Amino acid sequence: MAKILIVDDMASMRKMVAFTLEGAGHTVVQAEDGDIALKIAREQSGFGLVITDVNMPNMDGITLTGELRKLPSLKFTPILLLTTEAGTDKKMEGKAAGATGWLVKPFDPDKLLMTIKKVLR
Template identity: 65%
Template structure:
């Protein structure tokens, strides 16, 4: 059975690149343009096996999205990955404190992304 992933990024082209890499790897993908849209989808009853989110987005950033998702019982143990241009130790620590499972830096390698997703889903 295919795993369902949610990709959250305010860049349409970035969402498309991530979606292409993941669908090529056999995953089902849904997209959201920012953290608030992603949270609305999750609260609307959609269930995902993992969430991949950018950090810097309008309305709600990725770190706040992770904090909010971790408050929902169905997302307490779901892998939540950051995929961002942010690579500073402070941001990574903030993401980890919020509940991020892992941190990938853009530009991303599609094979590395797939390997990381496979690892967190196993």
């Protein structure tokens, strides 16, 4: 199973995602915004996946994705954007920053786990 960094400014969303992932056997590290997530990513290694919200204070998820791609340890690590944003422009912006995929909130736990299984191959 994977070590997964989840980033969302809403504690309830982090808890729901963590509950789903831990229930499937993954190890979860949580951050409440992009600044904190970037600090964690620089200090810890071994992340197999990052799941981030887009709209957050301090550093948004698309900026975070671009910053994570600059780190050698996360250059090729899957990054999923889990957000209420569903517009094509935002998706293209996320893809340009290096996002692997896009999931729209509210998330379906089974769909989240299926997507994770696909990107962790």
